[in-house]
Amino acid sequence: MRIFRELHQSDDNPFRREHRRKPSPTKDEGDLFIHRPSPRKIRILLDIETLAEDTSEPVQLFEALIQQQRVFALEIETSTIASTDYSTPVRQGMIRVRDTTAVQGSFGYPGPQYGWSIADRDAHLDGSSTMQKGGSSHPLRQIGETVAVYRNLERRHRTEFRLHDAVAQAIVGEVARDAGFDILVSEAPVSACRFLPVHDRVVVLSRAEAVPVIAHYLRRQHIFLFDPCMNGHFSRHDFYKQAVHSLAPAMRGWEARLGLALSEVSEAVQARYFTAVNRLARALESRDDLIWSLGSHLTQAVRDDCVDDFDHLLLMLCGGVDVMARALHLALGLDADPQEVRPPSFISTRTGRGTRPIS
Structure with missing residues (x-):
């Protein structure tokens, strides 16, 4: 079976870009594969x-x-x-x-x-x-x-x-x-x-x-408000990235300091910083998916969706923390041999009755 893929040959069309930015929930237009809002108020x-x-x-x-x-x-x-x-x-x-x-x-x-x-x-x-x-x-x-x-x-x-x-x-x-x-x-x-x-x-x-x-x-419904009183909107990706900065304001200081520093180390740390923000933003998006699934009619299929959303949430959180740790390791110059920081016994298991060593 060939996997059907929608071809986007008219990306320079301003009307197509507008339809993609604000997909209609009712009109027969726009991209075929796209997240659309629901007509349910x-x-x-x-x-x-x-x-x-x-x-x-x-x-x-x-x-x-x-x-x-x-x-x-x-x-x-x-x-x-x-x-x-x-x-x-x-x-x-x-x-x-x-x-x-x-x-x-x-x-x-x-x-x-x-x-x-x-x-x-x-x-x-x-x-x-x-x-x-x-x-x-x-x-x-x-x-x-x-x-x-x-x-x-x-x-x-x-x-x-x-x-x-x-x-x-x-x-x-x-x-x-x-x-x-x-x-x-x-x-x-x-x-x-x-x-x-x-x-x-x-x-x-x-x-x-x-x-x-x-x-x-x-x-x-794909309405990402950053100022409801003034009706200010973000795109989906920008909204969740800004949400990460709002929940962890100290991370924005990283971005400012790394932008001023000019070195190979700062560039590498900055790349890891952006990766961490992206993963934490995906974690917040998975949280919204999980809340949506939990609020739905809990059939077995919806329960499976809840488990998948929770797994993805944990995966993105662990990934974000891991990248932050790698960025700190690089920024602080901790270039020691990992075997010196973490002894080989760390990855070995204690053998006892009924257990087998990891080989």
Whole structure:
């Protein structure tokens, strides 16, 4: 079997270069073999009444990230979910929830029913749009489980919230789940209690906790932001290299000093330095692959992918440390015979009962 290889004869074509730099997730164009983003958006529901005004850096990053084109974010007011008033129109940027138990009719599900409506235009990447959306949730079972768990909680775990707050959180969680949201952002005291069953139904995070989740999602969509507030982008390779420098700032000092030195030794050390940065950058990329696989539906094939990603992560980390050690060995002039530094007994094994020497 011949291995098919895509031929790139038009690399000087500016349109082809643009398609390669920003591959379309929907259009039938560009390179055949290329990493493409997915048309699946990440959907975030904000419990707006629990989010106090905050000017800290994580909150500012969160506010900037949810403005990205691939993030669909709406707000919800928990205090209004018991209302039965349908006369007011649905506001833009909000999901309206109303108690429709009294009007569900004799053929409805048993227990309470909550109707939800969305009037925002959700633009999809293929050019289509969802103009409005609605549905209903029936959280009878989740309310019962929440009440049972709340009553069995130790007092120290429920001093900051009441049963009404836990039930309201369970209802909002079911609405978020039925409406297709991936994350419920809430900073209410009840959200911090991980013993409640709502955390088994929907991912509940604070704004600071949601930042790395959204950033990781955007990286998997080939959006590598170095300044979300200013919408600054990197290429994939440059992003992970800069991430290495951010996590290990002392390494950037190496690059500056080696760039000024003019000698064969400094050139050799610099070459090893760049190799180490590349390997550590690949380790960070493997980490993102591992997180993505762990967050997927864990079939046997996905579990194998997790193991492969973890093996590659360890391999790149070991490779980066090894190259750094070689660079230090060369920079410090440790040119002694390796046998003098490490005696031959280092590679021999102790023989004992049931063991064989390495020969």
